[in-house]
Amino acid sequence: MPKNLSIKIGPLKESDLPEADRIMRLAFGTFLGIPDPMNFMGDRNFIAPRFHSKHVKVLAARLDGRLIGLNVATRWGSFAFFGPLVVLPEFWDKGIAQRLLAPTMKLFDRWGLRCSGLFTFAHSAKHVGLYQKFGYWPCYLTALMTRTPDANTVQPDRPTLLSTMTRTQCDQAIAACAKITNKIDKGLDLTAEIGVVLAQRTGDIVLTHTRGALDAFAICLYGPGSEGGMKTCYIKFGAARGGAGAGDRFDRLLDACDAFAFSRGVPVEAGMNLAREDAFRRMSAHGFRPMTQGVAMLRPNIPGFNRPDVYVIDDWR
Ligand SMILES: CC(C)(COP(=O)(O)OP(=O)(O)OC[C@H]1O[C@@H](n2cnc3c(N)ncnc32)[C@H](O)[C@@H]1OP(=O)(O)O)[C@@H](O)C(=O)NCCC(=O)NCCS
Numbered sequence: 553m554p555k556n557l558s559i560k561i562g563p564l565k566e567s568d569l570p571e572a573d574r575i576m577r578l579a580f581g582t583f584l585g586i587p588d589p590m591n592f593m594g595d596r597n598f599i600a601p602r603f604h605s606k607h608v609k610v611l612a613a614r615l616d617g618r619l620i621g622l623n624v625a626t627r628w629g630s631f632a633f634f635g636p637l638v639v640l641p642e643f644w645d646k647g648i649a650q651r652l653l654a655p656t657m658k659l660f661d662r663w664g665l666r667c668s669g670l671f672t673f674a675h676s677a678k679h680v681g682l683y684q685k686f687g688y689w690p691c692y693l694t695a696l697m698t699r700t701p702d703a704n705t706v707q708p709d710r711p712t713l714l715s716t717m718t719r720t721q722c723d724q725a726i727a728a729c730a731k732i733t734n735k736i737d738k739g740l741d742l743t744a745e746i747g748v749v750l751a752q753r754t755g756d757i758v759l760t761h762t763r764g765a766l767d768a769f770a771i772c773l774y775g776p777g778s779e780g781g782m783k784t785c786y787i788k789f790g791a792a793r794g795g796a797g798a799g800d801r802f803d804r805l806l807d808a809c810d811a812f813a814f815s816r817g818v819p820v821e822a823g824m825n826l827a828r829e830d831a832f833r834r835m836s837a838h839g840f841r842p843m844t845q846g847v848a849m850l851r852p853n854i855p856g857f858n859r860p861d862v863y864v865i866d867d868w869r
Contacts, residue, residue: 557615557643559651564603564610564622571619572599572612579638583673596781598636598869601754602626607744611655613639613648623652625659628789629730630666630739631856633868637670653686660851666739667856671823671868674847689853692827694867697840700819701810705839710815711808714757714769715750722750725759728766732793736864737857742789745771754778755785758808760801768792768805770865772812780821785813787822790865799830802863806838823867827858831865 564572574590576599581589602608602624613621621639625632634656639648660668671694672679680690714725726746733740749755755773759766770790773780780786787809792801813820822840824832825848848868850856857864 557646557648559620559648560614561611561651561655562614564612564619566603568612568619568622569600569603572603572610572622573597575619575622575640576636576638579641580636582641594781594783595776596779596784596786597777598779599624600777601748601752601779604752605744605748607748609659611652611659613652615643621648621652623649623656625656626745627663627665628745629733629741629743630664631737632660632663632665632668634660634668634670635672635869649682650685653682657686666737667850667852667854669848669850669856669868671846671848674845680847680849683849687851688849689851690847690849691853691855692825692848692858693845694823694825694848695832695842695845696821696823696867697835697842698819698821699810699838699840701814703814706810706814707807709811711811712759712761713812714746714759715753725757725766725769729757729769729791732766732769732791736791736794736862740857742771742791745789749773752778755780755788756812758790758805758812760804760808762801766793767801768808768863770805770809772809774813774816774818780818783818785809785816785818785820787820787865790822792863794861794863798861798863799834802831802834803838805863806835806840822865823869824865825858825867827855827860828862828864829860831863 577592581592607627623637625634758770760768771788773786
């Protein structure tokens with residue numbers, strides 16, 4: 553098949569969602585050598601909840617109208633990441649991903665970000681080389697970690713959940729979350745992500761406080777049709793207020809996430825970039841174990857919020 557296929561890039565449509573989900577599972581499942589590629593990620597859904605989010609744009613690649621690839625771009629204020637980026641296996645190595653990445657970079661430039669990132673397979677020369685072509689540089693590893701909270705260690709207190717708050721309390725809490733992230737990295741803002749989780753009911757936001765002041769928060773995705781699915785509490789993003797005592801605040805956030813997951817009878821999954829050295833060590837001490845790891849790549853090559861003094865959970869998948 554020629555490399556100069558007449559590919560059209562445009563927005564993904566709602567009617568594409570089932571096929572987009574199929575391509576995502578088939579592409580990753582094939583790359584990873586999963587016997588039935590369609591089992592990749594089980595009941596977890598990384599496309600539909602994002603497609604229905606205002607802070608996310610999904611680009612589709614079509615050949616004669618047929619969907620053959622897509623890329624998902626997510627904006628968290630002054631930071632954005634892309635992924636899943638997937639191409640139907642029969643069309644690999646024909647330049648389709650690059651056709652999707654060029655407009656993704658234009659979109660990121662329009663968004664006026666401080667930096668953007670992605671998470672990829674550290675061992676794959678193809679993946680790292682592909683992204684380097686677009687200005688990304690491999691930085692620290694990100695570990696995808698898991699832990700099953702057990703009855704003996706879970707704190708008896710119920711965690712504070714954003715979904716149980718009044719409208720006013722909720723607005724104040726979301727503003728406090730934005731303040732925490734803005735202090736960690738200027739402009740980093742999860743407000744839209746939080747709003748979507750509440751609106752779609754795809755999980756909840758776990759909050760911890762000291763004398764009424766917000767210490768930390770975690771966006772925990774769990775439930776049918778969510779990124780966590782029915783068997784996992786996936787912390788898509790978590791952050792503890794920085795400065796003196798940040799490590800202890802982070803420990804208490806981990807306790808609160810344990811309590812949330814335990815109440816639903818599921819394990820916790822959370823990504824940690826190894827540049828956040830103390831946070832990684834605290835997760836290990838807390839009982840989290842890496843299931844697998846990949847590399848975070850950044851454009852431009854700056855630390856962003858992958859720094860030793862940062863207590864953030866995320867993985868950019
Ligand atoms: C990864 C994936 C999206 C790439 O899509 P693709 O359409 O095959 O990629 P392209 O053909 O546009 O680009 C391939 C590029 O990789 C780079 N590359 C390939 N092998 C390389 C190597 N050994 N060393 C360095 N760079 C290499 C080259 O830049 C190459 O393009 P070029 O030959 O034109 O220079 C696709 O293989 C896929 O869906 N994989 C499964 C899911 C996945 O891994 N998604 C990405 C997760 S981060």
